[in-house]
Amino acid sequence: xxxxxxxxxxxxxxxxxxxxxxxxxxxxxxxxxxxxxxxxxxxxxxxxxxxxxxxxxxxxxxxxxxxxxxxxxxxxxxxxxxxxxxxxxxxxxxxxxxxxxxxxxxxxxxxxxxxxxxxxxxxxxxxxxxxxxxxxxxxxxxxxxxxxxxxxxxxxxxxxxxxxxxxxxxxxxxxxxxxxxxxxxxxxxxxxxxxxxxxxxxxxxxxxxxxxxxxxxxxxxxxxx
Numbered sequence: 322x323x324x325x326x327x328x329x330x331x332x333x334x335x336x337x338x339x340x341x342x343x344x345x346x347x348x349x350x351x352x353x354x355x356x357x358x359x360x361x362x363x364x365x366x367x368x369x370x371x372x373x374x375x376x377x378x379x380x381x382x383x384x385x386x387x388x389x390x391x392x393x394x395x396x397x398x399x400x401x402x403x404x405x406x407x408x409x410x411x412x413x414x415x416x417x418x419x420x421x422x423x424x425x426x427x428x429x430x431x432x433x434x435x436x437x438x439x440x441x442x443x444x445x446x447x448x449x450x451x452x453x454x455x456x457x458x459x460x461x462x463x464x465x466x467x468x469x470x471x472x473x474x475x476x477x478x479x480x481x482x483x484x485x486x487x488x489x490x491x492x493x494x495x496x497x498x499x500x501x502x503x504x505x506x507x508x509x510x511x512x513x514x515x516x517x518x519x520x521x522x523x524x525x526x527x528x529x530x531x532x533x534x535x536x537x538x539x540x541x542x543x544x545x546x
Contacts, residue, residue, distance in 0.1 A: 377546060378408060379408055379545065380407040380543045380545045380546070381405070382406075382520075382522075382543035382544070383402070383404055383405075385402055386401050386537065386538050387401050388535055388536070389537075390427050390428060390429065390534075398427065399423040399424050401422065402422055403419055403422065403541075405418070406419070407438065413439065413441075414439050414440075415437070415438045416437055417438065418433075419434050419436060421434075428462055429459075429460050429535065430460055430461055431458075431459050432458050432459070434454045434457075436454030436507065437453050439452075439453075448515075449510065449512060450510065450513055450522070450524075451510050452508065452510065452511065453508055454506070455505065457503065458505045458528070459501070460500070461498045462501055463498055504530075505528050505530050506529045507527070507528050508527050509537070510525065518546065519545075521541075521542060521543075522542075523540050524538070524539070525537070
């Protein structure tokens with residue numbers, strides 16, 4: 322009787338152990354199967370991110386803003402539009418070729434420039450970008466011709482006290498428009514706002530042209546591909 326009870330106890334113990342072992346194996350297998358899609362998804366996202374980083378090295382952009390010529394006597398301001406192509410050459414360094422066209426009563430027609438954009442900081446200041454560039458400025462300037470009066474600039478008449486008066490007159494006439502080409506150096510800064518493959522960069526730049534300065538300010542709208 323006792324032996325039969327012991328045999329039944331052993332049989333129950335073995336059955337329970339088999340159930341526990343089978344359940345544990347099933348749970349472990351299900352957990353492993355659940356982890357595999359998550360790991361595969363994370364790896365896929367990482368590879369996709371690396372794919373975009375590796376391939377989105379080109380950017381084409383348009384610039385809309387204004388140019389203010391900084392002179393000692395009077396300042397001139399003109400609306401400005403530009404077109405730029407940039408290529409990423411390092412993780413936070415891009416080289417670009419751009420053209421800008423200015424309108425209005427300003428001594429600047431267009432600018433062609435090679436420029437570097439550098440993001441020198443990390444963290445919250447990462448969107449800050451610094452510009453340094455060089456190029457040429459082409460401007461059409463009115464030449465004013467000073468001519469003497471057709472009578473030689475001398476008129477005789479009686480003034481006060483019977484003395485002869487001499488009047489010398491000069492007047493300016495608009496002459497031919499002369500095209501001037503000057504070397505240009507640019508220093509500037511901007512703040513990059515990303516929106517998917519698009520970017521919005523408010524920026525301000527200062528151009529040194531000969532002995533004159535010009536401020537160029539506006540927004541650059543870019544598309545990366």
